[in-house]
Amino acid sequence: MGLAKLNQLYREVILDHAQHPRNRGELADATGVMELRNPTCGDVISVSVQIDDDKIADLKFAGSGCTISQASASLMTTVLMNKSVERARELIMAFSALITGEKVSEKDDDELGDAALVGSVAEFPARIKCAALAWHALDELLDEKGATAHD
């Protein structure tokens, strides 16, 4: 077997996003910023979001990490940009299911697009945390948003 299996994880689109991350940086006018760390390796990802009218108007990520965490963060920004908060949270749930090896609906899978390819990380359990980091950060931000909206 050897390195052949690595191709499942490090697909071209993932390597491309790790090498040329989209939406990298910090939003000057963010409505929320969340920094999460992976305590096992010291990786840090900071996600900043601008929410307008219950919609993700802008989304960026910063920080350092491995190929999987960087690509996953980059893919997340491309997939969730301009989505409603509600739909974004559904897709975050679907992504979490995918990377832990669960099935998701065809609609969610389609909408996750290239990000769904990160789902192959389910075969590499030690790396699931890397894939999840940015998505968890955004989920917490949207959660806070929901909490304030209900206040």
Next chain:
Amino acid sequence: MDKGLNNSRKDFPILDQQVNGEPLVYLDNAATTQKPNQVLRTIVNYYQNDNANVHRGVHTLAERATDSYEAARDKVAKFINAASRKSIVYTRSTTEGLNWVASSFGNLVVNEGDEIVISQLEHHSNIVPWQQVAQKQHATLKYIDLTADGELDMDSARRQITDKTKIVAIAQAANVMGVVNPIKELGQIAHQHGAYMIADGAQAAPHMKIDVQDLDVDFYAFSGHKMLAPTGIGVFYGKQALLEMMPPVQFGGEMIDFVHHQDASWTELPWKFEAGTPNISGAIALGSAIDYLTNLGMDNIHAYEHELVAYTLPKLLAVDGVTVYGPHDPNKHTGVLAFNMAGLHPHDVATGLDMEGVAVRAGHHCAQPLMEYLNVTATARASFYFYNTQADADKFIQAVTAVKEFFADGIS
């Protein structure tokens, strides 16, 4: 060298397996070592024949369990050449021993304005407990710097250790930089200033002969699981006079002399520190691990690992884009090789190596201040033990090269 030191590889059946379709090459020994059949049999034998609580019963099994548990203590005392068995206290781990000495002895001798001196290459378990003491006592925590080579800078040590210093706490062997620190010399400097010398022996005791009297350390802590014994058993050594003045950390059964309604007195050393039912099978298994190591000979183990490092280090350094941390002179480097590959995160490296059957650690190795000092977020780390072979080293180098090629092809 293809069967391990003294053909020892055959005693470790776990090594004889395939991982991801490739023969396992286990190079994560600085995290934990594998256990030989002899140690595993000791554990089974104890539970099948002698299991009972220690120091309590008058029945035969209780006596057998107690005898084995205490016989293991004698083996530990001999293993590190302690002057007395009273100086040997069983713990859960190195971390527990260092926490005890910090929270009990540290808080006893460190006062406001005093200094605690550690170094830039310490494991979190020899940093965080001292931060706690420093905060509580309003003392200062100072760090000895490293040379460009990654060794402890002894000039910096002489500057940092002053008459205000009460504690000097240093790893004898470093878990990332792969260096052995001059504990004896540091102890002399500490003692000249009236400070106590504490050594973290987690990465040293499994790999070299330890003589706590010759080192003249005041306290020494190490773990069983990094030297063939199971997890959950460790050793805390202290000079007898210091252990006498150090208050117990935990209270309850076994550690008391007599309990009245309002107060109690402590039993004698070493049991004063061993509250509650201890890890009996772990202690007995540690004794068995020490028998195994002693039979191989600590000097032979040290020489064998040195030979492996001398073989591997130049080959690893020769791979284009590889950075190895710590000295590049194999004579100064232990069997711990921390490295990074240009443009690759160590997690990606470790996943790639795992696909080739090679188990290494990737991360900050519980040494975040050191990572900050080196200006990296993490490293990969390969670490040897006496059952590793030249073939393991070859496979490791071959896998590193394959990973490099895989990512170069995929990325560029």
